[in-house]
Amino acid sequence: MLEAISWKEYLMGTGIVALGYYAVVISIYYKNDVRTLLSGRFPDQAEKKGKVDWSEEGSKDPMEELETVVSDIRSILEGAGKNAEKAEILERTGRILQNYSGFREPAYRVAIRNFLIQHSEEICGLDFSDGELEAYWEHKG
Known part of the structure; x- marks a missing residue:
């Protein structure tokens, strides 16, 4: 039979089946992106909607700011010693965290x-508890 x-x-x-498969996957997972492309808008405009551009003057990347805060806390701990x-x-540490805007975010607060x-x-x-x-x-905040 295979002969x-x-x-x-x-x-x-095989090509037709693969094309059908990818058409279904794209229609399910990338429905909004396909609509954006078909509407004539540029993808950059759609991506910027709801996303923060950290390159703007005056705003910092939260992860970089978190790294700075963690580094400051480490230096406090090392300076205090045993x-x-x-x-x-x-x-x-409370004085450092007062100036850290990301401290209000639960994920960054848990990390710190x-x-x-x-x-x-x-x-x-020293043994601190949650x-x-x-x-x-x-109490401080």
């Missing part, structure tokens, strides 16, 4: 909290 199908017919059939007190560390818990124990020997940090930040 009756030529390579040309096989490749043609004889640091919790209140001192909380006060100094986890960093502080892990590294304060490693560097200073609740303790959140309570302090809520």
